[in-house]
Amino acid sequence: MRMPKPAILLPLLVAVAVPAVSDTYFIDPAASSIRFTVPYTLVVLGEVQGEFADFTGEARWGDGLEDAHIGVVILTRSIDTGFEPRDAHLRSDDFFDVGRYPELSFRADRFVRDGDDLRVTGRLEMRGVTKEITVPFRLAETESALMATGTTRLRRVEFGIGPGADTETDSYVVGGEVTIHLHLLLRRVDDAEIVTLEPSDLGRLVGSYRGEGPASSVEIAMLDDRLVAKFPAQPLATLVPEAPDRFRLVGAPEGVRARFVTGDEGVHSMTLERPGKEPVEMRLVD
Numbered sequence: 001m002r003m004p005k006p007a008i009l010l011p012l013l014v015a016v017a018v019p020a021v022s023d024t025y026f027i028d029p030a031a032s033s034i035r036f037t038v039p040y041t042l043v044v045l046g047e048v049q050g051e052f053a054d055f056t057g058e059a060r061w062g063d064g065l066e067d068a069h070i071g072v073v074i075l076t077r078s079i080d081t082g083f084e085p086r087d088a089h090l091r092s093d094d095f096f097d098v099g100r101y102p103e104l105s106f107r108a109d110r111f112v113r114d115g116d117d118l119r120v121t122g123r124l125e126m127r128g129v130t131k132e133i134t135v136p137f138r139l140a141e142t143e144s145a146l147m148a149t150g151t152t153r154l155r156r157v158e159f160g161i162g163p164g165a166d167t168e169t170d171s172y173v174v175g176g177e178v179t180i181h182l183h184l185l186l187r188r189v190d191d192a193e194i195v196t197l198e199p200s201d202l203g204r205l206v207g208s209y210r211g212e213g214p215a216s217s218v219e220i221a222m223l224d225d226r227l228v229a230k231f232p233a234q235p236l237a238t239l240v241p242e243a244p245d246r247f248r249l250v251g252a253p254e255g256v257r258a259r260f261v262t263g264d265e266g267v268h269s270m271t272l273e274r275p276g277k278e279p280v281e282m283r284l285v286d
Contacts, residue, residue, distance in 0.1 A: 003277045025146060025186035025193065026250040027057040027072065029235035033186045034074065039175030054078035056228050059186055065111040070120065073224040074104040095162050101127045107222065126159045137182065146186040154178050187250055195241040202227045205260055209270045209282035216280055
C-alpha cells in the first residue's frame with residue numbers, strides 16, 4: 001500500500017534560489033508533483049507508489065537567504081495509490097485520519113547552501129504532530145519561474161501514522177521509512193499585480209459555483225489563509241488577487257482569471273475569463 005506520503009516536503013524545493021530583489025512565487029500544482037514510495041511486505045517484498053494530488057503553496061525571497069520563506073499545504077484526502085480500497089484505508093484513522101486532520105503543512109524560514117544544493121529547514125505538521133525537518137533540493141531558474149526537485153526520507157511512525165505508531169516498531173506489512181520525491185514548478189507573480197486582502201474579504205467568496213455544461217462547476221475554499229479553486233478532476237489552483245473581486249488563477253491554464261460579481265446581498269456569481277474563449281458564468285449555490 002502506498003503509504004502516506006510525507007509530501008509535505010514539497011515546499012522545501014522552493015527555496016533553492018534567491019533573487020536579487022524580493023519576489024513572490026506560487027506553486028503551480030498542474031505542473032508539479034509530490035510522490036512517495038514505501039516498502040510493502042506481505043508474501044514477498046515489494047514497493048507501493050503514490051502521490052498527493054491536491055496541494056498549494058507560496059514562497060517569498062528577499063535580498064538574501066535570511067529573508068526567505070516557504071509555506072505549503074496538502075490535502076490529505078487527495079492521497080492516491082491507484083487502488084481505492086487501499087486509499088480508503090490510508091484516509092482512515094489507522095493512517096492519516098483525514099476527518100480530524102484534513103491538511104498537512106510545511107513552513108520553512110531557514111535556508112543554507114550546501115555546494116550545489118540548498119538545505120531547507122522548517123516545521124512539518126502531520127496528523128497533529130509537528131517536527132523540524134531539513135530537506136535538500138536542487139533548483140533550475142528562469143526569469144519567471146523556479147523548478148525545484150529533491151528526494152528525502154521520513155519515518156511515518158514519528159508522526160503516528162500506520163502500524164507501529166504506538167510501539168515505535170515497524171510493521172511487517174508496511175515499511176517504516178517513506179521516500180518522498182518532489183518535483184515543483186513555482187511561478188513568479190509581480191507584486192505590483194497583487195492586492196492585499198484580509199481573510200474576511202476572501203472568505204466572502206467561498207462556496208460552490210455552478211453554471212451550464214459538464215465542466216461548469218468549481219468549489220472556492222480558504223486554505224491556509226489563501227483562496228483556492230477546485231475544478232472537477234483538476235488539481236487545486238491558487239487565486240491571486242489583482243483587485244478585490246478579480247483574481248488570477250495560478251495552477252489553471254495560463255491567463256485564466258475569475259471575476260466575482262457582487263449584488264445587494266453580497267457575492268452571487270463568478271465569471272471565468274479564458275483567453276480566446278467565451279467567458280463562463282457560474283452562480284453561487286451555497
